[in-house]
Amino acid sequence: MSREPLRLLAATSNRGKLVELRSLLSDLPIEVLSLADVLPAAPPVVEDGATFLDNALLKVRAGALRSAMVTLAEDSGIEVDALDGRPGVRSARFAREGATDAENxxxxLAALADVADDRRRARFRCVMVLLDPRSEAQPVVTEGRCEGWIGRQPRGAGGFGYDPLFVVEGYGRTMAELGETEKNLVSHRGKAAREMRSSLEALVARR
Structure with a gap:
């Protein structure tokens, strides 16, 4: 008799991130539920941390406390060397609070208009945190990075966020031009999820 899948709350309201997480974990006996599925009336978490880890911890703890479910959260963004690491934790609101992907x-592009091609190095970073509210163990933290640079114009129809501008090192294509399998292999979120895999497998085994 097969067990019921582990119900996992993905503490994000970003549909693109949710789709990616479900794809990345699709071969595990895990049902990935969204905040809309589990906590539709919960107020959004104020992401005022100074680092990706700070914000990921804020989200995972709020999700686990409110739902009493095993919760996975992540915070991610893009760091541009010529901008001293910005947008960083403000990636989703670089243009303004509530900005669209296009506005960001x-x-x-405006901030880098006068920056030469050889100085447009950047990276995507993702910090992922897993918390089981029924365990006294500390949250499990993993991180993934993807190196590349910022192009001069958007390319590609896939992905979300800064994907159309981010040219992946070694590929010569933007993240938005990669297929799902390729993106999951090289992306910061894909790398963080693979690092998290053994902890998720251990949780499944204990259920």
Missing amino acids: NEAL
């Missing part, structure tokens, strides 16, 4: 992309 336009703001980033």
